[in-house]
Amino acid sequence: MSFREEHELHKRRFGRNLGLGLVLALFVALVFGLTIAKVSNNDFKVPATQGATN
Amino acid sequence: MSDATINTSTNVQAAQPGEAEFGDFFALLKPRVMTLVVFTALVGLLAAPIGVHPIIGLAAILFIAVGGGAAGALNMWWESDIDSLMKRTSKRPIPAGKVTRDEAFAFGVTLAVMSVVMLWLATNAVAAGLLAFTIFFYVVIYTIGLKRWTPQNIVIGGAAGAFPPMIGWAAATGSISIESVLMFALIFMWTPPHFWALALFMKGDYHKAGVPMLTVTHGRKSTRRHILVYTVLLAILAVGAAFTGIGGPVYLAVALVLNAMFLRDAVAIWRRDEVMAEADDYRVEKKAFKLSLVYLFAHFTAILIEAALAGFGLGGWA
Structure with a gap:
């Protein structure tokens, strides 16, 4: 008996994990893009930190 | 927009947790309805008198679409009993035995919260508030509350589908x-x-x-x-x-x-x-x-x- 035999369930799980991985990668890229877009905006001001105000 | 598909099977199978494919979760988002959400929200965003950065606009449309999809998933979670009785809906992931009700609920709530928070961060509180209200209206007021009680259900439910251009407009202008x-x-x-x-x-x-x-x-x-x-x-x-x-x-x-x-x-x-x-x-x-x-x-x-x-x-x- 081989434990390495791939079951149809494993293929399904691999597909799901791959899909989720791609979605997460795209989400990270989008948040990065959003950050760049926000800080590139002329209106953007760095929020004053507590240390700077004291 | 309706997501009309004519199916013939009415068999209901018991789903096992963790068995679903990626496409089954995608189907929970009602992709056909989502096309209307994306298109009308995009028109609302682009027709607004104030322009937005393309990446912010893309993010806004994406989060509006995800919010709409989350509402669709929660709709399927609540309606799995009647979905299994109708030819049109019997092949949806829950009645088809591919996704469990608990999985659909967790998926819908997670995406709903995430889409509202992310839309807020990407654009403004007015757009995020409208998206949150749309999801609440569609799931709680329409699906859970009124759909099975009044023959005017379609009129009321139509309001939920009508919000996306308002959200797109608000994402650009910050107002209604x-x-x-x-x-x-x-x-x-x-x-x-x-x-x-x-x-x-x-x-x-x-x-x-x-x-x-x-x-x-x-x-x-x-x-x-x-x-x-x-x-x-x-x-x-x-x-x-x-x-x-x-x-x-x-x-x-x-x-x-x-x-x-x-x-x-x-x-x-x-x-x-x-x-x-x-x-x-x-x-x-x-x-x-x-x-x-x-x-x-x-x-x-x-x-x-x-x-x-x-x-x-x-x-x-x-």
Whole structure:
């Protein structure tokens, strides 16, 4: 008996994990893009930190 | 927009947790309905007088779409019992035994919260608040509250589908205005004739599921009358909108042609009875349903064209 035999369930799980991985990668890229877009905006001001105000 | 698919199986299988494929979770988002959400939200965003950074605009549309999809997943979670009874919905992931109800609930709630928070961070609180209200309205007020209680369910549910252009507009401007309310009203008035035309030729499904669709509670003659009344009101609104901030000559031409066609079909539906409809397999009702899809797409495309022309000083009546 081989434990390495791939079951149809494993293929399904691999597909799901791959899909989720791609979605997460795209989400990270989008948040990065959003950050760049926000800080590139002329209106953007760095929020004053507590240390700077004291 | 309805996500009409005709299936033949009504077998309900017990799903095992963790067995679903990626595509099953995607199907929970009602991708066909999502296309309407994406398109109308995009028009709302682009027609707004204030421009947004392309990445912020892309993120806004994406999070609005995810929020709409989350509402769809929560709708399927609540309605899995009646979905299994209707041919049209029996192949959805829960009744088909691919996704468990708990998985659908967790998936829907997670995406709903995430989409609202991310839309807030990407754009502003008004857009995020509207998205949160839309999800709440569709899931709690419509799906859980009123759908199984009133034959006006379609009218009420139509409001949820009408919010995306308002959210897109708010994402760009940070506010609600008469133009965005008009886009809301256009979808709101369009939904009842669109859905009731579908209900006329998808007969039996809603009755079997015990959903008080107008065709079941008030009869098919009354439904035909309702379609005509709503189409007349829709035509007045749609043509009238041509003379507002979102309209112009291009929009007016589109509105005149399509409302004349839609009114012609609504009158034909009203004049027919069940014997005539069954004789030609609901040809007129099916034609009106298909036209309604073109109708909405064309009106929003015309709004988009007017907004694009305005960029060259050509849009509107000025």
